[in-house]
Amino acid sequence: MSAEIHDLKGLRILTKKEVCALVPYTPQHIHRLEKAGRFPKRLQLGPNRVGWRLTDIEDWINGRVPAVSSQSADSDDESEKS
Structure with a gap:
């Protein structure tokens, strides 16, 4: 049964409200990015x-998560050099 639910995850459709709850952008900015x-x-x-x-x-x-992690690691390296 859980395998069936996992397979349905790819079919889950989010509303605009749900997307805005997951992504910290306004609907207008999401539209511009799209x-x-x-x-x-x-x-x-x-x-x-x-x-x-x-x-x-x-x-x-x-x-997007790895990009943020690598940027913070770069800034940590620079602060150590100072």
């Missing part, structure tokens, strides 16, 4: 409804 190709594209679910795949948002977040 247009620039720097955020996962929304899915058109109906004439007045959009959503994002949970896995796409998780991948985007995980892709």
Whole structure:
């Protein structure tokens, strides 16, 4: 049963409100990032409804975490040199 639930994780669709709860950006900024190709594209679910795949948002977040870690490590190295 848990394997079935795990397989369905890739099908989970997030609302704009749920995405904004996970990502600390305004809806306007998320839209700008989408247009620039720097955020996962929304899915058109109906004439007045959009959503994002949970896995796409998780991948985007995980892709940003190493960049933050390496930047803080670089700044730590510079402070040690001073």
